[in-house]
Amino acid sequence: MIDLVIDQRRKDLGGFEVGRVLPFAQRRMVGPFIFLDHMGPAEFAAGFPKSVDVRPHPHIGLSTLSYLFEGAMTHRDSTGVTQPIRPGEVNWMTAGRGITHSERFEDLRAHGGRMDGIQSWIALPLEDEETDPSFDHHGASELPAFETPGVSARLIAGELFGRRSPVRTFSPLFYVHWALQPGAVAELPADSAERAAYVARGVVEIEGRELHDGQMAVFAAGGTVTVRAVTQAVVMALGGEPIGPRFIEWNFVASSKERLEQAKADWRAGRMKLPDADDKEFIPLPGDPPPPPGPMS
Template identity: 75%
Template structure:
């Protein structure tokens, strides 16, 4: 039932650490999910430095999905969007042929508080990699919820458990937030060929194996997966139909290595528009990593 357990790897983003789960060398993607970062929880004091902010930077070939448990982030992008995301809401940004955006912690800087959430990247199908860039914000009313048997659930995106979120997705997928009381058992159906569960808080038991905070269990297809909370737990469910191999380098995802090289050249040459409301600085292209880029699959 459990094919693999992935431990998060701590990454310093310059002002705070995140736990990076995907991509992983043993399992690069889960359905269309090519990237999965657990942000925090981290407690900020009012007045912290601007180095924590994520300055304007580019993406191609993917959708970024931001979901918070605590805190606020101000998003600005090159299609003219400015949006503050709060807990239980979704920012879904489709990069397509190219978009730039920033993420600022302005409310936390003013007042202090906790930052805790998940940032994921969802690869686009090959035929939609060059689609027009777009941004959508969805409040809690757009995201179906369910409660019963010691389990509370919110469908963040896609279709699952007989429900569908109002978030526009580009391929068959699901993304769910579970909150489980200690002792509760909930089941993940065998609806999609690729599925995983990430424990953001607490400890759960799956198929007789403990999965702890900061670990992602990737499942074999074809079986219903019972998940029992050994403590109060927050579990993120994700997966969907596979899209085929993808290359990933820096902030770019594509089915073609040549397309990534083009995006790198465009950013280096200043050919990608910065956000109108945040165009005074940007993150430069980092040096090329050693060795060839590996395809995700």
């Protein structure tokens, strides 16, 4: 049932470490999920430098999904949205033909605290790659929550267990947050062609194999997957129907290399509007010289 186990690769993004899980050399996507970073966990003292913030940068061809276990951050984008996110909430940003955004940590900088969460990218189907950019926020109380013995679950996006999340998606998928007590069992049905489970905290057992925090198990199609908690654990189950191969470069996702090159040229030339509320700096294309001070557009 387990096809592959992926260990996160720790990456320093400039004072803030993430654990990168997808894409992986042997598994580029799971359903439409093409990117998954575990942000933290990290402890911040009040007054940490602004260099930790994620400055304005562009995306095309995908939706980003931010979900926090602990901490807070503020999203600003070129559609005019400014939206804080806190634990259990969802920020869903659809880039489509092009969007820019930043993620700032003002609340953590002011008060200090712990940061722990997942950011994933969901590739858009061919017919939606060039859709208009948009943003949606959903509070924790809007997401379907349910319990089985020893397991608390929240359906973040998509459909599973006969339930549907209010988050607007573009292709069949599911994304579930499980919190398991020691010895508790959660089951993942065979509803989707591609499925995986990422252990965010603790230790679980699947098919007699123990997986610890920072590991993702990718499953073969068919059959119910049983996840048993060895310790208290947090597991993110995700997957869906494949949408075909995609190219990914920097923050861009596309079905053709030509579209990636166009996006790179647009960003380099300043043709992608920055967020009105955050237009004083930006991240240059990798390999380009640092930008001059002042707004880009």
